[in-house]
Every structure is written in structure tokens, then in C-alpha cells.
Amino acid sequence: MLTTVLSIIVGGMLGHAVDAGYHGRLAQYINSPQSYAIALFSPESVQKGKGGWQGEHAGKWLYTASKAYERTGDPAVLDRLTSVADYLLSLQEENGYLGCYREDKRYYHRPSPEAMTVDWDTWIIAYLIKGLTETTVATGNAKYADAALRLTEFLHWTVFDQGIKIAQTGQHSGMAGCGMLDPLCDLYLLRPTAKVKEMIDRCIQELDETPCLQLVSLLEKGYDVALIGNGKIYEMTRCLTGLAKAYQLFGDKRLLVACNNFWNSVTSSHLTTLGGPWGGINFCWELFNRAAEWAPYEVTETCSVMEWMHFNWEMLRITGDGKFASEIEKTSYNALMAARAEDGLRWIYYVRTNGELTPRGDWACCWSSGMTALEDIPCYMYETRKSGIYVNIIEESAYTAEVKGRKVRIDQTADYALTGKASFVLGTGAAMKPENEKAEKLGSFEIAVHLPQWASSYTVKVNGKETDGKVKNGYITLKRSWKEGDVLDLEFPYTLRSIEKTWEYRNAGSKEHNFSNWYNGFTKHYVSYMAGPLVFATDHLDRFEKQSPIAVSRDEAAKAELLLSEDGKAQAVKVGGTTLRPICLMPPFEGEQARFIWFQLK
Numbered sequence: 001m002l003t004t005v006l007s008i009i010v011g012g013m014l015g016h017a018v019d020a021g022y023h024g025r026l027a028q029y030i031n032s033p034q035s036y037a038i039a040l041f042s043p044e045s046v047q048k049g050k051g052g053w054q055g056e057h058a059g060k061w062l063y064t065a066s067k068a069y070e071r072t073g074d075p076a077v078l079d080r081l082t083s084v085a086d087y088l089l090s091l092q093e094e095n096g097y098l099g100c101y102r103e104d105k106r107y108y109h110r111p112s113p114e115a116m117t118v119d120w121d122t123w124i125i126a127y128l129i130k131g132l133t134e135t136t137v138a139t140g141n142a143k144y145a146d147a148a149l150r151l152t153e154f155l156h157w158t159v160f161d162q163g164i165k166i167a168q169t170g171q172h173s174g175m176a177g178c179g180m181l182d183p184l185c186d187l188y189l190l191r192p193t194a195k196v197k198e199m200i201d202r203c204i205q206e207l208d209e210t211p212c213l214q215l216v217s218l219l220e221k222g223y224d225v226a227l228i229g230n231g232k233i234y235e236m237t238r239c240l241t242g243l244a245k246a247y248q249l250f251g252d253k254r255l256l257v258a259c260n261n262f263w264n265s266v267t268s269s270h271l272t273t274l275g276g277p278w279g280g281i282n283f284c285w286e287l288f289n290r291a292a293e294w295a296p297y298e299v300t301e302t303c304s305v306m307e308w309m310h311f312n313w314e315m316l317r318i319t320g321d322g323k324f325a326s327e328i329e330k331t332s333y334n335a336l337m338a339a340r341a342e343d344g345l346r347w348i349y350y351v352r353t354n355g356e357l358t359p360r361g362d363w364a365c366c367w368s369s370g371m372t373a374l375e376d377i378p379c380y381m382y383e384t385r386k387s388g389i390y391v392n393i394i395e396e397s398a399y400t401a402e403v404k405g406r407k408v409r410i411d412q413t414a415d416y417a418l419t420g421k422a423s424f425v426l427g428t429g430a431a432m433k434p435e436n437e438k439a440e441k442l443g444s445f446e447i448a449v450h451l452p453q454w455a456s457s458y459t460v461k462v463n464g465k466e467t468d469g470k471v472k473n474g475y476i477t478l479k480r481s482w483k484e485g486d487v488l489d490l491e492f493p494y495t496l497r498s499i500e501k502t503w504e505y506r507n508a509g510s511k512e513h514n515f516s517n518w519y520n521g522f523t524k525h526y527v528s529y530m531a532g533p534l535v536f537a538t539d540h541l542d543r544f545e546k547q548s549p550i551a552v553s554r555d556e557a558a559k560a561e562l563l564l565s566e567d568g569k570a571q572a573v574k575v576g577g578t579t580l581r582p583i584c585l586m587p588p589f590e591g592e593q594a595r596f597i598w599f600q601l602k
């Protein structure tokens, strides 16, 4: 695992963002046991009895710092990682508990059997299990996973001996508590004990048997995600990541049906064109919207973006289907890039397709989730499968792998996001030989590049000669005998695309967050623009309380044009009198704090 990840170098706009996150929030928000998010766990702070969900940053940071160390091997990251992890281990109590809640406020004294609590004790514990488990993967030191196991055994004791219901230890119809399924599956890979397995089974059972939730059964029946539990996007998606991992460990087919139906429901009705799961029209900003309802003011929480990428990655591992890679790529280039600040430190909490960008502060959940999602990108980019090398995100990068017993290096160049072109050069991992020396044979294997969902067609060339690439399971696949210096070129037609949607307002009640108080009964049509994998936007402000006067006629909309630079890269889209830029090239915090992708059609 370690060598695979270490062998990826990322460049291009995604690499630039990964680098900024690495030197930004990862290096600065937590860098020692004295950092605020870790000091929360100190005995002095715990005694104050505040608790609070901000304890989650510790586990998210341990996980992300571990991934960053696996990727870079940087001793400075290792130092920070082990000093923080060792400090947390020193606070673990005799009985195994580790958290930031004072004894009398912990989850196991509550809740009443009737009520979900509003506290986050087990949520934080779950993130600690995730972080400590990954710390052992990164460092090879068993003590961190051992601590995660002791913590899990403590949870086990409270659940199986004290009668605590996991679902009742957290909000959102039990999904905040049962989300521990995800890290428990990670831990099971390192510590496959009977107690960890029993906790995994109990999480799945409670997700299904909690009356207001019935997550697995309702997904199996094909219910829309908005109709399950309270529809909380982040927590539900995290539970589904856990269910996908549990399927991989134990093979219960019901879980796979549930996961596939979840993906179908989200992609058919609950994703923005930026690739983020969204809410905010009918109920609350953080809950899935009713499937049939749409408005241009879609709200995406960055935590949900991270978890949607995690879930797609697990589905890709299960099925090998390139459609999941395409989702990860779209989300990376749009929803994630739209939320990140250029300094790698700050993040947007809520990104709206039309409307304000809401950052909140550095204590906010989304600031750590954005950091984590960035560091996961290099892990998603390539896979070595039995048959060869698979490319899941197209971006400038280098990847070294062992394929059928031989070391192979792929160097990927070209500005795919701005041109639709990608070029792959094969090598041995050593310096390329001079032209007069014979190229080394690399062997016969597949190179497979996911077929982006936006691409209407493609051309493949090997060493300048057009060739047939077959699409298999969502990947353009070429099997041949490769040699050092071979060049594989891919080109996807990079043209302007538009999509239209209709905001059909039907009176749906009178709660604060729906629109019936303002608008009652109308139909409006909207258009937005994409080219290649990118969505185009301006920073014009359009809010549902005060709608923008900017609108375009059908004639203007049809005449929209894509503007290219002299070297053929996408720069802008011109629609009527408005110029749009790729949303990924509009870092928040530098300019107007609003985005606008949906034009009303007049």
C-alpha cells in the first residue's frame, strides 16, 4: 500500500491544489499537541465540560497527515503526526475511552432510550479510530491501531454489556452514531477481531432497524434518499461508504444493492452540475432535497463532497466500473476546487451554484474535510489491476507501478481540463535511454483510461498512429506489448455544452428555507455552460430572496461561445454580455464571494 501511494507525483491544477493543502491547513491548523484542535482533549479542557463536535478535527487530521506521509515520505510530516498521535495515546484512559467529553457528559450515561442526543462523543471517537488506524498504516507502528482497538473494545462493552444503542448516541436519525461503521471497517483490515466484527454487524443492524431510518431496507426497495431518515447528506453518505466497505469485507449482497441504489438516487436527482450532493430548497441546506424539486440556488456542503468522493472510490474498488471514476474526476475539478482558497488554508462551507459562498471559520467541519479530500486525490488517480494500469483521474502526473513483475512508469502530460487532450509516455522508471539505444520491452498489459461522462467520443493514438481503443466497463482500454518511450495520446472533443433546467415552483409549505414565502406558483427556465470536465461561472450575485436581473434570450443562449487562448486552452465562455470562467480557476476569498452558473432564459 505504502509503495503504491508513494509512487504518484501530481501536477497540473489538481496537483497545485494538493500542494497548497499540504503546506496550508495540514501543516498549519494542527502542528503539535498544543494546537487548539488537539488541546481540546487535554485534561484541563475536558474538565471544563464543553465537549463539542470540534473534536472531530483530530481524527480527520491524523488520517490526512498519514496519507500525506504515505505520499511524500516527508520526515517533518512524520514528526508532527507522531507527536500528535502519541499525545492523544497518552490521554487514553485505563478502560479504553479516548475523547474530549468530561466523564459525566459522555455518551454512555445517555441517552434516554426515546431520544437521539445532540452530542458528538461517538462521532469524535469514530474519527479518532479512523485517524489512528491510518497512522499505523503510514508509520508501520502497531501501537496506534492497538489504541484504536482498545477504544473499539470500550465501545463494544458499552453496547453489548451496558445496552447502549449506537444509533441513539448521535443525531440525524442515528446516522451520526452509526457512521462509525466506516472506520470500524478500516480497523478490521488491521485488527480482524471478533469484537470489531460484532460492532460492524451492530452498526449495520441499527442502521436498518432504527424505526425512523431503515437505511438498508429502504435503499434496497429503491426509495429516494430524501425520503430516508432525515435525509442528512454528509452523515448518510458516510454510512454508505461504511456499507460499501462492509460489503467488501463480508460479501452481504444486500449491502451492494443498497449502495448501487444510493448512487443511482443521488446521481439522478441530487447532484449539482459541479458534482456535489446538494440540498437547501425544501428543507435545510444540509438535507437532501425532494427529488422532483429544483432551483438554481443549490447548496453543497464541502464535507458531503469529501464523503461523496470516498463513497465513489469504494464503489470503484468493488465494481471496477469507470463511471465511479468519472464522478470522482468531475467532483474534484468542480465542487472541490470551487470550495478551496488559493492559500490551502481556508475553505468554503457552503458552495451555491447561484448565490453566496459561505466560509464560516477555521473551526468548521468543512475546512478539515476539504483538506482530507485534496490529500485523497493522488490515491484515486491510478490503480494497478491484474491486467494493467488504470487511470481514474486525467491530470498531469507520474505513476510508477509493478505490472506483471516489471517496473513501469507512466508520465501524463497535457492540459486535459482545458483542452480535452492527454498524453501518456511509458518508461522503466529509470532515466530514458538515448535514441540510438534499443528501447526496453515493458511487457504485454492494458492501459485503461476512464471514459469521462462528458465526452461524446474520443480518438486514441499510439506513437502518432490512430488505433482502436475498446470501451470496457467505463474505460478506454488498450492491450498491447508496450516498450519504453511509447506514447499514448487521447483526445476528447472539447466543445461548449449547455444544459437546461426548469424551476417549477409549487407551493410546498411555509418553512423558513423554502421559497413559498417569496414566490408562489411559477415556471422559470435556466441554462448553464460546460466545456470538457469544467463548469463555467461568474461571481455575479443572485440570491433567492433577491433575484438577479441578468437573463439571456434563447437566441443569446444559443450563440454562447467558448473562447480559447492562442495555444488552444479554454479561457472563458461568452453568453450575452456576460463572461464566464472555469469555476476551478476562481479561488474563493479572492474577489466577490458569490457564484453564478445558472442564467435565467427570458
Ligand SMILES: [Zn+2]
Residues within 6 Å of the ligand: 301, 302, 303, 304, 349, 364, 365, 366, 367, 369
Ligand atoms: Zn462540513
